Amino acid sequence: MNEKLIQSQKRLHDSLFELYMQGGLELFQAAARGMKRELIIRLETSALTPEKGEIIHYYAVNRWDEEHEFDEWAKPSVALTAEAERILGVTNSQLAHCRSTAVVLDDFCEFAEI
Template sequence: MNDKLMQSQKLLRDSLFELYMQGGLELYLAGTRGLKRELIIRLETSSLTPEKGEIIHYYAINRWDEEDQFDEWAKPLVALSAEAERILGVTNSQLEYCRSTDAVLEDFASFISV
């Protein structure tokens, strides 16, 4: 391989490495919030079937930034059955002072659309 080609390849490799390092440093300094966002979403319902229940737990977390998360319970319109309380691990008295499903859903939709 001739010297000019080897020097050109080394320059390209060094430039790409420098670009990678600067991008990595910027990402590190800025934090990952907003730069890469992949949400893991978990929803829990008040019943075993969607026809009878409603979403009462809204949870989402950015897999790249665990500070970027949403986690809120909502008060169901119809009280949980004893079986639902057992399965969910939450009681009607714990949900009594939560916000309505509509209010939580609105904030959740805003959170995931950022």
């Protein structure tokens, strides 16, 4: 392993130990969760191809912190077909009370820091 990386890891270890000594286990765990942020993202569209539909389900979770999650359905601008309802397992009446795709997309991008 290269020396620069070893020194960086040692500084990180020392910093986390210092947090633990000053703030206890709770502060240490909060810092450890913040060290890594890798999002697992799943999107579902309102049609069988992205060209014909729009994203109506936005889901993302931090691989290292399951409490850091975004999960929201959006109301499509065009109603789902019966086939899309069957495949997705959600109906137009269930999506009728959701926020618009544009609003959900803005919040999703903020969550994902895009």
